[in-house]
Every structure is written in C-alpha cells, then in structure tokens.
Amino acid sequence: MNWERTFQLLAVAFAGIAAFFYWRGNYDTMFVTAVIGAVAFFLSIRMQVKTRLDERRANETETDEPES
Numbered sequence: 437m438n439w440e441r442t443f444q445l446l447a448v449a450f451a452g453i454a455a456f457f458y459w460r461g462n463y464d465t466m467f468v469t470a471v472i473g474a475v476a477f478f479l480s481i482r483m484q485v486k487t488r489l490d491e492r493r494a495n496e497t498e499t500d501e502p503e504s
Contacts, residue, residue, distance in 0.1 A: 443480035448471045
C-alpha cells in the first residue's frame with residue numbers, strides 16, 4: 437500500500453469537506469476538518485521523506501560494503 441498517496445488523497449478529501457462546511461456556514465466543523473486535512477498533508481510529506489531516506493541508506497550500505 438502506498439501511504440504517501442493515501443495521505444494525499446485524504447488531504448484533498450478533507451479540504452473538499454472543509455470547503456463544503458465553509459459554504460454552509462458551519463465554521464467550527466470546517467476548522468476541524470481543515471486541521472485534519474493539514475495533518476494528512478504533512479503525513480504525506482513525512483512518508484516521502486522517510487522513503488527517500490530509506491532509499492539513500494540502502495544505497496549507502498551497498499556502496500560501503502567491501503568487495504571480496
């Protein structure tokens with residue numbers, strides 16, 4: 437499962453839901469859904485960084501191994 441893409445989709449969905457609540461004038465619920473959307477967005481960024489770091493570490497261990 438691609439967590440990065442999942443969190444991106446959740447962020448977009450919550451932004452849409454927040455826009456709906458803004459349109460309806462329900463500002464408290466809009467704020468809560470916007471915050472959840474922002475958290476989902478930052479989690480997607482975290483997953484991108486984690487994936488890149490894991491790939492970099494794997495490449496470093498491959499290049500650091502002595503040849504026999």
